[in-house]
Amino acid sequence: MVRMFDRLFLFLYSLLIGISLIFLIIVSTGLVEPWVARDVLDLLTERGPVSWTAAIAAILLFAVSVRFFYISIAAGSGKPPSIEQRTDFGDISISLETIENLALRAASRIAGIKDLKARVQVGQAGLIIKLRSVVDGDAAIPVLTEEVQRTVKAHVEEISGVPVMSVNVFIANIVQTQVFKSRVE
Template structure:
């Protein structure tokens, strides 16, 4: 949810900065004359509601700037995505990429799987793994996907010791084996 809010704030912020940039370009190249700017400022101060709206817009832009400043500082630690475990001997960090590779290895061992992609999300309860697969279409899809789910869950849990709470398999496409017929003349 916060990611959507941040994207909306970034859109609004970019729009406001774009408007200010166009205004500055017009001032810099003399496309807005001194008399026109003087008339705008005179009208601006005559209507208190417009001045108040500009003040509110300035406060909103300042708050958005603070939000982006905080996000830029806090997201730095999240870039090194890993799962941290504490044992009696010390700390263990397993990267998300390592878990994705383990899931891909287990899933690729299943007969009928042609292409794979994996995405792992760590939650408090355990790991959620999403696999995108292209299969050959010679096996029943429900049976194949269940085998993939079971294999991935067992392999990742055995290797990492982290519980896997969900393995979702998305069958993106079915490709034919491409049997070639020999031709005799």
């Protein structure tokens, strides 16, 4: 949800900065008379509803600038998302990318599964693994996806030691296998 607001703020921020820069380019190159720019600035600085709107817009732009500054500093200082475990001998960190690769490896061993993509989220009771795949048109999809879910869950739990809450499989498409008939002459 926060990312969505950040994207919206970035879009609006870029739009307003772009409009301001276009205005500055038009005024500085002399494409409009200088009195037009002065009239616009006078309108923005006179006491009244327009000046209050401009002041509020400037405050909001400043707040968005501070937010983007914070994001740029905070994003570089963190480590990649991972799962932390504590043992008798010390701490273990397993990156979510590692879990994704484990899921991809397990699912790719199943016949009929093609073009896999994985995404891992950390839930309350364990990992939520989301797989996107294309299947071969020859196998029954419910049977195939159940096998993928069972295999991925068992493999990830066995290798990483982290419980898997769910494995969600999205079948994006079916690949048609081509049957070549031999010609006998």
